[in-house]
Amino acid sequence: MDISNSMALQVPLISARYARRFMEFMERRGVKRAVLLSDTSITDSMLNDPDASISMQQITSALQKADWLMNDERAAFQFGQQLDLPSHGLLGFAVLGQDNPRQLISMIVQYLRVGLPLMDMELHSTGSTFHIRLLDTWGLGELAPCVTKMYMGSIHRVSAEVCDHFNFQFAFSSNRDTSSWQSLAPDCEFHFDAPYNQISMALKGQPTQKDTVSLRFLLARSRNAKKEKAGLADETLMQVRDMVMSQPGRSCTTANIARRLDISTRTLRQHLASAGTSFREVRNEIRENFATLYLNDTNVPLESIAEKLGFSDQASFTKAYRAWTGKTPGDVRKQSRKTT
Structure with a gap:
């Protein structure tokens, strides 16, 4: 590199x-x-x-x-397709209350730029069509095609609920024919040896719930889609994420979540372990996202944020947030105000 x-x-x-x-x-x-x-x-x-x-x-x-x-040179793209919204921790963005598919695309780009900074991205739109261009700011060299394909696969996965007519442009060659790539993403176009790495996609027609489309609704639709055949562990993980997202406070405990799912706490822990995570990891990931959004986008006092997220006091919240991010809530809020 x-x-x-x-x-x-x-x-x-x-x-x-x-x-x-x-x-x-x-x-x-x-x-x-x-x-x-x-x-x-x-x-x-x-x-x-x-x-x-x-x-x-x-x-x-x-x-x-x-x-x-x-x-298989397509493997990196296939891995990216496994990185859905929960994989990126994007559930935390639901606190913003955004109900516009356009805003969802913007949030995806914003999060990936910060949460997975292997590449940078530029987003622009023409009418109802979005263009996301990937930029190699690290000088990845021979590794750039692999990372690019991972990003493309994940962007396709998390955007497919609100967009279609995907057009992938890769600034490198492929030894596979177009039909081989299209088998990974039907009805999508793949172009190689392009002048840049870019994915273009068009917003789908507005659903009936035009004014109430939320990230929660999109996730529910994705979970129940006919092509989605998640196992019991993954289904439990999705349900737990939804419940923690809607109620991240003190009542958000393993026992309470298990009771709402009508399973034992032991079974809940087993399902989450099978999905490669734990209740603590899920809850902390969502609480960190919520906390950062409160700090950056609201004037809610720190003690109120601590209470909303289930901490006994502001000191406990500060200690946890520093462990998650390496920064204190006060530092994050001060920095946010300097940049606005």
Whole structure:
């Protein structure tokens, strides 16, 4: 990689949950985790820690090994297609109350730029058509096609509920024919050797619930779509996320959620473990997103935010938020006000 600022490579920027999901994806394809993790300084304990973050150097080292081990050049795109909204922690954006599909696309771009900063993005629209151009700001070199395909696959997955007529343009070649790529995303266009990496997509016709389309509604539709055949563990995870999102306060406990789902707390923990997470991880991820949005976009006092999110006092909230982000709530709010 051609990056001049070596110190930036060492900064933990990316949630370890992405690396964990990628390792699981590769293991299902017969690639042992130990091979991918060797010489990366990424450990199993980091992958299993919901609060851990990894550096660009660590993730790119693992991706470089995976890239030459993948026996199908479409694999990176397929991995991206597994990164749905909950995978990115986007449920936290529901607190904004946005009910416009256009705003959803904008939020997806905003989140990915911050939450998964392997590439930068530019978003612009022409009428009802959106164009998201991917920019390699790190100098990924030979790894750029792999990362680009991951982003394209995920953007397709999270945008498909409100958009169609996807057109993928890749600034590199492919040895597979167009029909082979279209088998991954039917009714989409794939173009290679383009002047840039860009995905274009058109908003679908407005649904009947034009004025009440929310992120919750979109997720429910996605969950119940005929083509979605999630297992019981994944279905439980989706239900838990929805419940925590709607009630992240003190009543949001394992026992209460299990009672609402009409299952035992033990069964709930087993389902979440099978889905690769835990109740604590789910709740903290959503509470962190809610807290950041409150701090950046509202003037709600810190003690009120702490109460809304189920903390006994402001000090406990501050301690938790610092553990999640490395910053205090007060620092985040001050920085937000400086930039507005």
